[in-house]
Amino acid sequence: MKLVTIAILLTIPFISLISQNKENKLIVLDRLAYEDSVKKIPSKELINLGKKIPNIVLDIKYATPNNFTKQVIYKEAKAFARKPVAEALDSAQKEFLKHGYSIKVFDAYRPYTATVKFFEIIGDTRYVASPKTGSRHNKGCAIDLTLMDLKTKKELSMPTEYDSFRKEAWAEAPVSDSEILKNRTILIQVLTNHGFRVNKTEWWHFDFVGCAGFEVLDIPFEELE
Numbered sequence: 381m382k383l384v385t386i387a388i389l390l391t392i393p394f395i396s397l398i399s400q401n402k403e404n405k406l407i408v409l410d411r412l413a414y415e416d417s418v419k420k421i422p423s424k425e426l427i428n429l430g431k432k433i434p435n436i437v438l439d440i441k442y443a444t445p446n447n448f449t450k451q452v453i454y455k456e457a458k459a460f461a462r463k464p465v466a467e468a469l470d471s472a473q474k475e476f477l478k479h480g481y482s483i484k485v486f487d488a489y490r491p492y493t494a495t496v497k498f499f500e501i502i503g504d505t506r507y508v509a510s511p512k513t514g515s516r517h518n519k520g521c522a523i524d525l526t527l528m529d530l531k532t533k534k535e536l537s538m539p540t541e542y543d544s545f546r547k548e549a550w551a552e553a554p555v556s557d558s559e560i561l562k563n564r565t566i567l568i569q570v571l572t573n574h575g576f577r578v579n580k581t582e583w584w585h586f587d588f589v590g591c592a593g594f595e596v597l598d599i600p601f602e603e604l605e
């Protein structure tokens with residue numbers, strides 16, 4: 381074999397390795413990089429949902445040990461989302477209020493560090509996002525939520541509890557109880573009308589549809605305000 385041929389053959393694996401690294405590299409913005417990005421594109425701002433949306437209720441499970449990790453992940457019980465996501469949620473809330481309901485948020489923007497921690501605990505990308513890609517929560521583009529009754533202040537009955545890994549949690553899983561079916565239907569319908577898409581395997585998880593260009597962020601809540 382000629383020397384040139386050998387040299388080419390030896391180079392090929394290195395070339396493919398380099399391009400793979402380039403494609404797979406996840407960009408994670410810290411606070412300064414995020415602030416810079418907001419200066420250039422103001423719609424990237426993370427909005428405090430508790431302040432922006434009237435009557436919204438926060439029940440931030442990861443700020444308590446009452447979540448699937450059994451650990452306190454967040455230091456503060458707050459919820460943030462990118463500006464267009466917060467605005468869409470605000471308009472959905474206006475519609476829910478007309479029905480006598482209010483949005484109750486379990487989780488919204490999630491710092492990338494938390495996603496890494498979830499993966500360390502669960503270690504299975506069927507149930508938690510891979511740290512290689514991050515999740516839409518990390519981009520401030522996904523909300524976990526349910527509805528509560530404004531009069532009774534109680535959560536509406538839904539097919540499962542939050543963060544259930546059961547098949548009944550799937551958004552289109554059959555429901556025999558007509559009340560539960562009605563509750564899940566109004567939740568999904570109103571949010572869909574306002575630009576969200578329900579996750580196939582989690583009735584409580586909604587992705588905002590217009591999220592292109594929003595980066596994965598790693599800023600703890602206490603650094604956001």
Ligand SMILES: [Zn+2]
Nearest residue numbers: 522523524585
């Ligand atoms: Zn979620």
